[in-house]
Amino acid sequence: MKERLSKIKESFLLFAKGLRERSTSALEAELKELENAFALILLGALTGMPAPPSYLGIKLLPFLEREIRIMICRSESLGDIFADWFDILDFG
Amino acid sequence: MKKLFFFLGKGGVGKTTLAGSFAAYLANNSHKVFLASIDPAHNLFDFFGMEPGKKGPVKLSEGLTVEEFDIDSYLKKFLKESSRKMKKTYHYLQMINLENMFDVLKHSPGMEEYAMLAALQELLDAWESGVDYMIIDTPPTGLMLKIFFIPNTTLLWIGKLKELRLKILERRSQIAHIKGKDEFEEGVPLDVSDDVIFKELQAQEELSKKLSKMFADTEICKKVLVLNYDELSIKEGLKIINDLSTINVSVDLAVLNKKGMSDAAANNEKLKGLLKKISGLTRIEIPFYREQVTPRNKMKEIAKMFATELL
Numbered sequence: 001m002k003e004r005l006s007k008i009k010e011s012f013l014l015f016a017k018g019l020r021e022r023s024t025s026a027l028e029a030e031l032k033e034l035e036n037a038f039a040l041i042l043l044g045a046l047t048g049m050p051a052p053p054s055y056l057g058i059k060l061l062p063f064l065e066r067e068i069r070i071m072i073c074r075s076e077s078l079g080d081i082f083a084d085w086f087d088i089l090d091f092g
Numbered sequence: 093m094k095k096l097f098f099f100l101g102k103g104g105v106g107k108t109t110l111a112g113s114f115a116a117y118l119a120n121n122s123h124k125v126f127l128a129s130i131d132p133a134h135n136l137f138d139f140f141g142m143e144p145g146k147k148g149p150v151k152l153s154e155g156l157t158v159e160e161f162d163i164d165s166y167l168k169k170f171l172k173e174s175s176r177k178m179k180k181t182y183h184y185l186q187m188i189n190l191e192n193m194f195d196v197l198k199h200s201p202g203m204e205e206y207a208m209l210a211a212l213q214e215l216l217d218a219w220e221s222g223v224d225y226m227i228i229d230t231p232p233t234g235l236m237l238k239i240f241f242i243p244n245t246t247l248l249w250i251g252k253l254k255e256l257r258l259k260i261l262e263r264r265s266q267i268a269h270i271k272g273k274d275e276f277e278e279g280v281p282l283d284v285s286d287d288v289i290f291k292e293l294q295a296q297e298e299l300s301k302k303l304s305k306m307f308a309d310t311e312i313c314k315k316v317l318v319l320n321y322d323e324l325s326i327k328e329g330l331k332i333i334n335d336l337s338t339i340n341v342s343v344d345l346a347v348l349n350k351k352g353m354s355d356a357a358a359n360n361e362k363l364k365g366l367l368k369k370i371s372g373l374t375r376i377e378i379p380f381y382r383e384q385v386t387p388r389n390k391m392k393e394i395a396k397m398f399a400t401e402l403l
Contacts (some may be wrong), residue, residue, distance in 0.1 A: 020270050020271055021234060022267075023270060023273075027263055027266055027267050028267060031260065031264060031267065032261060033265065034256060034259055034260045035260055037256065038253070038257065038260060041252075041253065041256070042253070052245075052249035052250075052253070053205075053206065053242060053246055053249070054203055054246060055170070056249065056250070056253075056296060057204065058170075058171070059172050059174065059199060059292060059296065060176060060289055060292055060293075061103070061174065061288050062177035062178045062180070063292070064289070066277070070099065071286035
């Protein structure tokens with residue numbers, strides 16, 4: 001009986017985890033876009049975009065590791081926008 | 093009252109001579125004066141007959157300290173500090189010689205203005221801590237206007253960047269709330285209070301606000317426009333007045349220097365028309381001296397002509 005209850009509990013936990021995953025996937029995608037945009041704005045001068053004064057970019061550069069990694073990943077996957085959307089919508 | 097004076101104008105109109113004369117005049121009247129040049133091509137020491145290339149402030153008399161700011165050293169200091177922080181954060185950069193990379197960055201657009209702004213901030217600290225009058229001999233118009241504009245431009249960008257940063261932190265915290273903090277790598281800030289980037293943006297915002305407010309303060313920050321009796325310098329003066337007005341900074345006094353240098357100019361109707369455009373400004377005229385103006389011969393006489401208007 002105890003074993004059964006534990007398995008039921010485990011199933012519920014898994015179910016709840018699944019729900020959490022689904023509920024946050026859109027938020028996570030939005031967060032990645034925002035972080036990508038943040039790095040792009042600060043370092044945009046390198047790609048010819050309008051950018052804030054260079055010194056502001058250099059001042060913040062030491063703390064932008066995560067955002068730069070995301071920006072590079074995003075620019076690598078730019079050729080496959082559909083894959084991104086399928087990922088967000090959880091297809092496949 | 094403590095005051096700050098900027099001498100603005102086209103290259104060669106006599107900014108250094110007037111700024112130097114004014115500084116020495118104030119110091120002779122028992123004031124504590126700091127005269128600084130932030131022009132990358134200084135000639136302040138030449139005016140006082142000093143050996144060029146001296147680093148740091150030089151005390152010329154009891155009340156007068158003079159300094160030619162080494163703009164390049166501010167850039168080097170800033171880039172060295174950035175390089176140190178980069179190495180601390182990005183561990184894999186330990187092996188790379190970042191200094192060489194930053195040597196190139198030094199020549200990036202906008203960096204020279206930044207260095208001048210850093211020099212200006214240091215000057216303001218000195219001014220706040222015990223100098224009565226700070227007099228600043230500025231670089232020619234283009235560069236100086238950028239310095240006046242940088243705080244406002246920076247504030248616009250910082251406003252937008254802060255908005256974006258807050259959204260990022262909000263999303264991170266929402267995700268962490270649902271899935272747990274382990275969802276993010278260690279050290280990724282989830283809240284404003286932990287975010288170094290947000291704090292740095294706020295610090296820069298405060299500095300820019302302080303400078304922008306100070307530039308626009310007509311009581312403590314006086315802008316002296318130096319002109320010559322020629323079309324180019326007057327047209328450039330008009331540009332300075334117009335451009336500064338877009339950021340609510342006004343020019344307080346126009347000094348028409350070297351009047352009488354050319355007889356042809358005196359009867360030039362076009363020049364008279366141009367000068368009418370600055371008729372709203374108090375104007376002081378300083379005659380052209382045939383002999384070289386040095387601190388000893390004409391300085392007091394020159395400074396007296398416009399000092400009362402500024403104090």
